[in-house]
Amino acid sequence: MDIAYIPSPSRGVLYLGPIPLRAYAFCIIIGVVVAVWLGSKRWVARGGAKHTVGDIAVWAVPFGLVGGRLYHVITDHQLYFGDGKNPWNAFKIWEGGLGIWGAIALGAVGAWIGCRRRGVPLPAYADAIAPGIALAQACGRWGNWFNQELYGKATTLPWGLEIHKVQPDGSIVSGVYQPTFLYxxxxxxxxxLLVLWADRRYTLGHGRAFALYVAAYTVGRAWIEYLRIDEAHHILGLRLNDWTSIVVFVGAVAYLLIVGRKRPxxxxxDSIDPAAHEDELTESAESEPDVPAGTTAPDAPDSAVTDRDKDLKNHS
Structure with missing residues (x-):
């Protein structure tokens, strides 16, 4: 009996002449744009300058991409090193393989460098961009759909994902599986949405909005890892990413509780972004009326001078 399913794209790359346009890369780019856009709006609302988030992202994004790829290659080294493997494939980032844990960790290093250069506190910056990072991940997961990768167990659910692809070893995978990318x-x-609501409701600061994002994400990631069937290392019956989720969740919750008590x-x-004051001075200077060269602005209107002369005459 046929069942309904979500079809997979027949290919994840289009060619503009000799130039390949890869859907996986576009999903990541869209995610970065969304994160910077939302982060900038939140940063300005907190009193920061409008270009600060983008300037720091110039550091954070490249570091994050390198960190994500390093985490994937290290934890799935068997895919690239050993008998019959081509180590150069480790550099083919367009074929998929970005570990969020490495992306966040090394991306934070890049953000720290950018914050130091701008004189901005990293926790405040992290709070501003936290929901944007979650939306960036939501966009990036659609790159897995285009690449037909990281799907889950076989299913008969009407929203199952149809997979039909040729593996590197020549074998063919065909069937309907759990759409873990969609989940x-x-x-x-x-x-x-949770971070946006909690931040408005409880006025989260000092890195707590970011910690809430991390804690909430790890809960879902642990459940989704249970559904996945791609090759992974196991420790005591759990996939490596499950253990990572547990450790990161505990750390994020501990941070929320400790910082919430010490720095509510x-x-x-006026303490988060020195560049905001420069913007205010610039806007103030631009709003002042221009005075023609060789003239000076009057100290007071004519009416004020006339009234003053009358007062002097009455007292004489």
Whole structure:
């Protein structure tokens, strides 16, 4: 009996002449744009300058991409090294393989460098971009759909994902599987909405909004890992990413509790971004009326001078 299913794209790359346009890369680019856009809006609302988030992202994004790829290659080294493997494939990032744990960790290093250069506190910056990162992950997961990768167990659910692809060893995978890319994409959107709501409701600051994003994401990731069937290392019966989720979740919750007690509330707007004051001075200077060369602005209107002369005459 036929069942309904979600079809997979027949290919994940289009060619503009000799130039390949890869859907996986476009999904990542869209995610970065969304994260910077939302992060900038939140940063300005907190009292920061409008270009700060983008300037720091110039550091954070490349570091994050390198970190994500390194985590994937290290934890799935058997895919690239050993008998019959081609180590150069480790550099083919367009074929998929970005570990979120490495992306966040090394991306934080890049963000720290950018924050130091701008004189911005990293926790405040992390809070501003937290929901945007979750939305970026939601966009990026659709790259897995185009690459027909990281799907789950076989299923007969009407929203199952049809897979038909040729593996590197020549074998063919064909069937209907759990669309784990879709589950995680939807979960990440929910995480972003949760952080936005909690931040408005409880005025989260000092890195707590980011910690909430991390904790909420790891809960969903642990469940989604249970559904996946791609090759992975196991420790005590659990996939490596499950253990990573547990450790990161505990750390994020501990941070929320400790910082919430020691530093409740949010940073003062005038303490987070020195560039915001420069923007205010620039806008103030631009709003002042131009005075023609060789003239000076009057100290007071004519009416004020006339009234003053009358007062002097009455007292004489």
């Amino acid at each position: 995680e994409s939807i979960w990440c959107v929910g995480v972003a 509330g949010r940073e003062a707007p």
